[in-house]
Amino acid sequence: MKERILDDIKNRRTEVAVIGLGYVGLPLAVEFARSGFPVIGIEIDERKARSINEGKSYVEDISDEELREVVQRGLLKATTDYSKVKDADAIIITVPTPLSKTKDPDLSYIMAAVESIKPHLKKGHIIVLESTTYPGTTDEVVKPELEKTGLKVGRDIFLAFSPERINPGDKKWKFKNTPKVLGGVDPESTEVAAALYSEVLDHLHVVSSAKVAETAKLLENTFRAINIALVNELAIMCNLLDIDVWEVIDAAATKPFGFMKFTPGPGIGGHCIPIDPLYLSWKLKTLNYNARMIEVASEINTNMPRYVVGRIQDILNDMEKSVKGSTILVVGVAYKKDVSDTRESPALDVIALLEEKGARVDYHDPFVPSITIGEKEYSSVELSKEKVKGYDLVVITTDHSSIDWKMLRDSARVIFDTKNVYREPSPNVIKL
Ligand SMILES: NC(=O)c1ccc[n+]([C@@H]2O[C@H](COP(=O)([O-])OP(=O)(O)OC[C@H]3O[C@@H](n4cnc5c(N)ncnc54)[C@H](O)[C@@H]3O)[C@@H](O)[C@H]2O)c1
Structure with missing residues (x-):
């Protein structure tokens, strides 16, 4: 199965579903589409989904022209319908991770996205979490939820974490040319997810685990x-x-x-x-x-x-x-x-x-x-x-x-x- 997945990635047959098309998700979806991958954007806000399909961007880093280019070529479509996940091969989650009123992590958006994906999961799916979160979220929270479907991570499906570094308003450093970190929850997941991202990015830095990738992102922003x-x-x-x-x-x-x-x-x-x-x-x-x-x-x-x-x-x-x-x-x-x-x-x-x-x-x-x-x-x-x-x-x-x-x-x-x-x-x- 892994060989077929890697071959599909190389030949742009891998359909990518991006969940949550905001400041992070939309530029990412556009970049995958621009690289020739068919992309389906899944966004709960109906107005945003409609706006994407009409080629109207609501994120400053993406111009209407850039968006229209991929929409008109049929490479990017947006929908509110989660059932489209079953036609996709890779699922990238870019939903918000705010704090609760008591300043604790609020993973409710991630959990809602995972819950909505679960009924449509199938063998071979690659799932990558991009939302910034605390060390252990991918291994200890997301993985057990996904495995409730009976599919085993590392054998049937693949799971990795890759933090987003996009810097809104930055004219030089964009999604494609900013080096990106990625770590899977097991070596198989790392290999498959890294193969997908390497097709789109100029430089991918692969680490030994999802936890390292999660913590690297937190170090970067804690440093700031x-x-x-x-x-x-x-x-x-x-x-x-x-x-x-x-x-x-x-x-x-x-x-x-x-x-x-x-x-x-x-x-x-x-x-x-x-x-x-x-x-x-x-x-x-x-x-x-x-x-x-x-x-x-x-x-x-x-x-x-x-x-x-x-x-x-x-x-x-x-x-x-x-x-x-x-x-x-x-x-x-x-x-x-x-x-x-x-x-x-x-x-x-x-x-x-x-x-x-x-x-x-x-x-x-x-x-x-x-x-x-x-x-x-x-x-x-x-x-x-x-x-x-x-x-x-x-x-x-x-x-x-x-x-x-x-x-x-x-x-x-x-x-x-x-x-x-x-x-x-x-x-x-x-x-x-
Ligand atoms: N904005 C940045 O500069 C930046 C940079 C690096 C990392 N991040 C991280 O990326 C993640 C996303 O941030 P953002 O700024 O893009 O947020 P955002 O609010 O701009 O976008 C999130 C999108 O997800 C949608 N959404 C929420 N729940 C959903 C669900 N269950 N299914 C489908 N869509 C859903 C929202 O409607 C919204 O459009 C966060 O974890 C954030 O910390 C953000």
């Missing part, structure tokens, strides 16, 4: 979370020392070895950096180990919006104003520049905290026309000279490229710049 926490705390310390943190970081970054530049900001956001490290620390809690570095980093990063609001309070105080009753414009609600994703965005916390203190808050974001925070709905206001002049304070939380920063600086009374947009000193700009 901890380093961002370090520079966020440095920003707080530099403010107390009356030193420009940005100048300090630029100076340190001239060291050609042993230093990697990270920059502070109003907190961390997105579906990965604030969440993934907590998957690792949660797993360690089950083994009575407290992952202290992760806990401290998470605490520092989570507190940044509160720190930003504290600084705003001080700035207004110097202007003999209180937060209550002040008009504040928040520039940028997406969690990073040039994307529309607002998941876990610290700007939302900044807005909520300012509102709680009685400020009247508007926002501007060219990528996010409207947003709901708590019970309140907001629409992005236009960024004109007259409008900007009317606010007591402007706070920059996302440094989108398309914003007219000069006009903003020339029109605003006071700007609190948490992103170092203004590198040159200016009397009305105060930096984090």
